[in-house]
Amino acid sequence: xxxxxxxxxxxxxxxxxxxxxxxxxxxxxxxxxxxxxxxxxxxxxxxxxxxxxxxxxxxxxxxxxxxxxxxxxxxxxxxxxxxxxxxxxxxxxxxxxxxxxxxxxxxxxxxxxxxxxxxxxxxxxxxxxxxxxxxxxxxxxxxxxxxxxxxxxxxxxxxxxxxxxxxxxxxxxxxxxxxxxxxxxxxxxxxxxxxxxxxxxxxxxxxxxxxxxxxxxxxxxxxxxxxxxxxxxxxxxxxxxxxxxxxxxxxxxxxxxxxxxxxxxxxxxxxxxxxxxxxxxxxxxxxxxxxxxxxxxxxxxxxxxxxxxxxxxxxxxxxxxxxxxxxxxxxxxxxxxx
Amino acid sequence: xxxxxxxxxxxxxxxxxxxxxxxxxxxxxxxxxxxxxxxxxxxxxxxxxxxxxxxxxxxxxxxxxxxxxxxxxxxxxxxxxxxxxxxxxxxxxxxxxxxxxxxxxxxxxxxxxxxxxxxxxxxxxxxxxxxxxxxxxxxxxxxxxxxxxxxxxxxxxxxxxxxxxxxxxxxxxxxxxxxxxxxxxxxxxxxxxxxxxxxxxxxxxxxxxxxxxxxxxxxxxxxxxxxxxxxxxxxxxxxxxxxxxxxxxxxxxxxxxxxxxxxxxxxxxxxxxxxxxxxxxxxxxxxxxxxxxxxxxxxxxxxxxxxxxxxxxxxxx
Numbered sequence: 259x260x261x262x263x264x265x266x267x268x269x270x271x272x273x274x275x276x277x278x279x280x281x282x283x284x285x286x287x288x289x290x291x292x293x294x295x296x297x298x299x300x301x302x303x304x305x306x307x308x309x310x311x312x313x314x315x316x317x318x319x320x321x322x323x324x325x326x327x328x329x330x331x332x333x334x335x336x337x338x339x340x341x342x343x344x345x346x347x348x349x350x351x352x353x354x355x356x357x358x359x360x361x362x363x364x365x366x367x368x369x370x371x372x373x374x375x376x377x378x379x380x381x382x383x384x385x386x387x388x389x390x391x392x393x394x395x396x397x398x399x400x401x402x403x404x405x406x407x408x409x410x411x412x413x414x415x416x417x418x419x420x421x422x423x424x425x426x427x428x429x430x431x432x433x434x435x436x437x438x439x440x441x442x443x444x445x446x447x448x449x450x451x452x453x454x455x456x457x458x459x460x461x462x463x464x465x466x467x468x469x470x471x472x473x474x475x476x477x478x479x480x481x482x483x484x485x486x487x488x489x490x491x492x493x494x495x496x497x498x499x500x501x502x503x504x505x506x507x508x509x510x511x512x513x514x515x516x517x518x519x520x521x522x523x524x525x526x527x528x529x530x531x532x533x534x535x536x537x538x539x540x541x542x543x544x545x546x547x548x549x550x551x552x553x554x555x556x557x558x559x560x561x562x563x564x565x566x567x568x569x570x571x572x573x574x575x576x577x578x579x580x581x582x583x584x585x586x587x588x589x590x591x592x593x594x595x596x
Numbered sequence: 597x598x599x600x601x602x603x604x605x606x607x608x609x610x611x612x613x614x615x616x617x618x619x620x621x622x623x624x625x626x627x628x629x630x631x632x633x634x635x636x637x638x639x640x641x642x643x644x645x646x647x648x649x650x651x652x653x654x655x656x657x658x659x660x661x662x663x664x665x666x667x668x669x670x671x672x673x674x675x676x677x678x679x680x681x682x683x684x685x686x687x688x689x690x691x692x693x694x695x696x697x698x699x700x701x702x703x704x705x706x707x708x709x710x711x712x713x714x715x716x717x718x719x720x721x722x723x724x725x726x727x728x729x730x731x732x733x734x735x736x737x738x739x740x741x742x743x744x745x746x747x748x749x750x751x752x753x754x755x756x757x758x759x760x761x762x763x764x765x766x767x768x769x770x771x772x773x774x775x776x777x778x779x780x781x782x783x784x785x786x787x788x789x790x791x792x793x794x795x796x797x798x799x800x801x802x803x804x805x806x807x808x809x810x811x812x813x814x815x816x817x818x819x820x821x822x823x824x825x826x827x828x829x830x831x832x833x834x835x836x837x838x839x840x841x842x843x844x845x846x847x848x849x850x851x852x853x854x855x856x857x858x859x860x861x862x863x864x865x866x867x868x869x870x871x872x873x874x875x876x877x878x879x880x881x882x883x884x885x886x887x888x889x890x891x892x893x894x895x896x897x898x899x900x901x902x903x904x905x906x907x908x909x910x911x912x913x
Binding site for chain 2: 332382383386389390392393394396397398400401404405408518522525526529530533558559561562564565566567568569572573576577
């Protein structure tokens with residue numbers, strides 16, 4: 259029977275080959291991790307900083323991808339949740355009110371607050387569809403930014419909140435970009451694993467059904483409102499978590515960091531990478547964050563070239579850089595995990 | 597009190613006229629392509645900048661009675677130049693994406709918007725340009741309110757343009773084609789309409805009107821700056837939704853309605869809240885209006901009633 263099954267699955271026939279496959283499956287990621295460690299330990303701080311920013315945007319992209327890529331709901335106000343997370347840390351761990359909570363605690367609080375905001379926003383707006391939803395979320399994002407700008411007693415207004423606490427984890431103070439890399443890498447790994455498992459779960463299938471045809475999805479018994487609320491809440495939570503890390507990383511927040519452009523950057527990341535694909539999110543974040551850094555040599559022409567590059571990429575690959583076929587399952591097969 | 601209200605009304609009509617002109621561009625493009633044209637706000641900004649240079653040339657070479665004629669020429673030239681830029685953007689950045697997902701052209705519009713904004717910043721100026729006052733500094737007193745010639749001109753000229761547009765859309769063969777494609781692109785195509793002609797026309801008119809609004813805005817506030825498009829564009833877009841996106845009379849009504857809401861709402865905020873909320877909440881107020889309108893009447897004031905089925909475009913994004 260065993261040989262029958264392996265023949266059917268097309269898996270390795272001999273035990274020796276199988277063992278080789280398993281060795282490769284463990285060795286490859288370890289080698290990659292080791293290479294990353296060596297690179298980060300030796301790279302100039304500036305590069306590590308860029309890598310950190312890429313990872314923060316990967317977190318944001320992973321969050322937004324759940325709503326836009328999986329459930330097919332365009333959210334143009336995602337930055338609001340990012341801002342809620344960031345200001346949670348800025349307010350709860352700085353001299354602003356002289357509250358100094360632990361980073362890990364604020365990570366939970368910020369994520370929860372943002373998730374709550376996502377659900378509260380979701381309850382009224384999710385009966386809207388398509389562009390109407392996009393515009394309401396856009397309005398919400400702007401309202402949050404303007405509130406941050408105007409609620410001086412809470413957020414210190416346009417001056418922002420500075421001298422935010424250095425996060426401490428297990429006795430280590432996180433100060434340098436290198437330190438944050440070690441915080442962000444596992445965070446991204448956890449987020450990727452969770453979201454990928456969600457994508458494969460019955461909930462993920464429900465989202466896909468809603469994306470393809472909402473009425474048919476309701477017809478086959480999917481509670482569309484609940485599924486959409488979950489997508490909204492979970493994505494907002496990830497946005498909030500990314501915000502907390504961002505505030506700790508910059509140690510300064512002001513409303514300018516949370517403009518409409520920021521929402522659009524995250525949308526761009528997931529669309530340019532390839533909608534609904536976690537591999538695409540990683541590639542998109544890397545492309546959109548690294549590109550402006552590479553263009554730094556062109557100083558003031560930087561944003562001009564960036565905009566032109568965007569248009570060119572979208573015209574050439576309107577479906578994104580990474581084909582849907584190259585999803586995390588493909589990566590796992592490549593590593594020999596399946 | 598009556599004077600104060602009248603004053604606010606005049607101010608509201610002026611800013612409302614500007615919103616309405618910009619909103620027309622958003623609504624016409626959306627009506628046909630279902631595209632939120634993020635580049636439109638930059639065309640508004642371009643209009644202000646192009647007219648800035650044309651006005652400088654005009655002021656140097658003309659005077660007296662000839663100036664009126666030259667001013668009209670400046671308006672016409674700005675309209676045409678920005679209109680053609682609008683047509684060019686559609687042909688280069690949106691047309692190739694017509695078959696793709698609806699997100700692609702929207703993001704392409706965003707790229708264009710970044711390019712235009714930075715091009716103006718680099719090649720014109722980073723700093724706000726002092727916009728020349730090309731109208732006589734006259735003002736009249738009307739029942740306790742002071743009405744400037746500028747305001748009269750903006751409201752009057754906008755009204756003229758809107759009447760012209762309505763006539764054009766309702767009574768010419770081009771207008772019929774525009775209405776046909778905005779009703780249903782595929783059916784229009786089946787009926788033998790070359791859809792590229794009305795679509796280009798829509799972009800030409802929309803961009804041109806936006807540019808004229810740019811001239812008005814800059815002359816009203818006295819400055820032109822590369823970043824002026826974003827927030828005004830967002831508000832004009834709000835106006836288009838308020839009126840019912842896709843509807844031309846809706847955009848006009850929405851513009852004036854937003855102008856009124858914003859002016860009076862902001863004026864009332866400090867009074868209602870006993871001074872704790874000031875005028876800095878103007879933009880929050882506008883966006884709250886947007887959210888509330890969408891929640892309770894997504895079709896806007898004049899849009900067709902949107903049933904739940906009507907909102908379904910399978911596989912939106």
